[in-house]
Amino acid sequence: EIVMTQSPATLSVSPGERATLSCRASQSVSSNLAWYQHKPGQAPRLLIYGASTRATSIPARFSGSGSGTEFTLTISSLQSEDFAIYYCQQYNEWPLFTFGPGTKVDIK
Amino acid sequence: QVQLQESGPGLVKPSDTLSLTCTVSSYSISNNNWWGWMRQPPGKRLEWVGYIRSGGSTTYNPSLESRVTMSVDTSKNQFSLKLSSVTAVDTAIYYCARKEPGNWFGLWGQGTLVTVSS
Numbered sequence: 001e002i003v004m005t006q007s008p009a010t011l012s013v014s015p016g017e018r019a020t021l022s023c024r025a026s027q028s029v030s031s032n033l034a035w036y037q038h039k040p041g042q043a044p045r046l047l048i049y050g051a052s053t054r055a056t057s058i059p060a061r062f063s064g065s066g067s068g069t070e071f072t073l074t075i076s077s078l079q080s081e082d083f084a085i086y087y088c089q090q091y092n093e094w095p096l097f098t099f100g101p102g103t104k105v106d107i108k
Numbered sequence: 109q110v111q112l113q114e115s116g117p118g119l120v121k122p123s124d125t126l127s128l129t130c131t132v133s134s135y136s137i138s139n140n141n142w143w144g145w146m147r148q149p150p151g152k153r154l155e156w157v158g159y160i161r162s163g164g165s166t167t168y169n170p171s172l173e174s175r176v177t178m179s180v181d182t183s184k185n186q187f188s189l190k191l192s193s194v195t196a197v198d199t200a201i202y203y204c205a206r207k208e209p210g211n212w213f214g215l216w217g218q219g220t221l222v223t224v225s226s
Contacts, residue, residue, distance in 0.1 A: 034212040042218055043112070044203070049212040087154065091211035095167045099154040 002026050002090050004100035012108040019075040021103045023088035028068045032092040035064055035073045038102075039084045047086075048073065075105075083107055110135040112204050112217035120198075120224050126191040130204030130217055137185045138162040142207040145178065145189045147200035148219075159207060160187055194224045 003026040013019045023033065035048040046055040048064035051071055061076040075082055088100040116128035130143070137143065145157040158168040160178040168176045177190040191198060201221050205213040 032211065036213075036216075043216040044205075044213075045216075046212060046214050049208075049210060055214070089154075089212070094211060095156065095159055097156055097211070101153045 001096060002029060002092065002098050004088055004090055004098050006086075006088060006100035006103045008103060009101070010104045010106060012106055013078050014108045015080060016077050017108075019078055019082075019105055021073040021075075021086055021105070023066075023071040023073070023100050025069045025071075025090055025092075029090040029092035031067045032090055033064075033066070033071050034089045034091065035062075036087045036089065037082075037084045038087060044087070078105070109133075110206075110215055112206065112215055114202060114204050114217045114220040116220060116222070118221055118223060120194055120222060121226050122195055122224055123193055126189070126194050126198060126222055126224070128189045128202055128204075128220065128222070129186050130188070132185045132187075132206075135206075137180060137187060138182050140209065143180070143187045144205045144207050144213065146203045146205060146213075148203070149197070149200040152200075154203075157189065157191075157202075196224050198222070199224045 005024045007022045031051040033051045036044045038044040052064045063074045065072050085102045085104045087102045091097045111133040113131045120126045142159045144159040146154050148154045158178050160166045166178050175192045180187045201219040203219045204217045206215040208214040
């Protein structure tokens with residue numbers, strides 16, 4: 001099983017600042033990585049797939065990069081609605097998809 | 109707007125069967141997608157439970173396979189999960205989701221908390 005790790009566990013950021021979230025895979029997943037935003041009580045929302053492709057209707061302030069085992073999600077200028085938990089997920093090997101533990105982005 | 113909505117009992121007794129249904133709106137469940145169930149126990153990470161296609165093909169998490177059954181009802185545009193012989197470790201928020209052909213999950217339900225307790 002591919003184990004996903006995310007850092008930091010919590011990121012405190014002021015509105016308007018840049019946030020950089022990291023995700024690491026225990027073995028190469030190529031570019032088969034997605035990022036999701038999750039607010040408690042709501043449905044998780046797909047942000048990025050293919051490591052760097054924004055999903056439909058996702059604002060340009062969200063960007064993804066990386067390949068292999070190291071990935072980054074960047075939020076260029078945090079808006080109030082961006083405070084949430086962010087998960088990465090690898091889908092390199094059907095059906096053994098695995099998720100990271102999440103990074104909580106909260107208000108500084 | 110496409111939506112997924114989980115439904116089912118929020119409390120299940122130990123050794124009973126957990127039953128959940130996911131209703132899909134504004135999108136035919138018969139389209140070329142796999143439909144999945146994921147869960148997140150308190151304080152733990154998301155894990156996949158299983159996937160199903162409209163034709164009935166399934167694949168289950170090996171750690172749960174002996175207890176899981178998934179089914180599809182195309183007439184109601186729903187798919188369902190049954191997990192038998194539950195214990196406290198099955199307490200989790202259960203999510204249904206639509207897997208895209210590229211293998212990411214494009215749409216999710218908001219989740220439903222199922223607690224296993226007597």
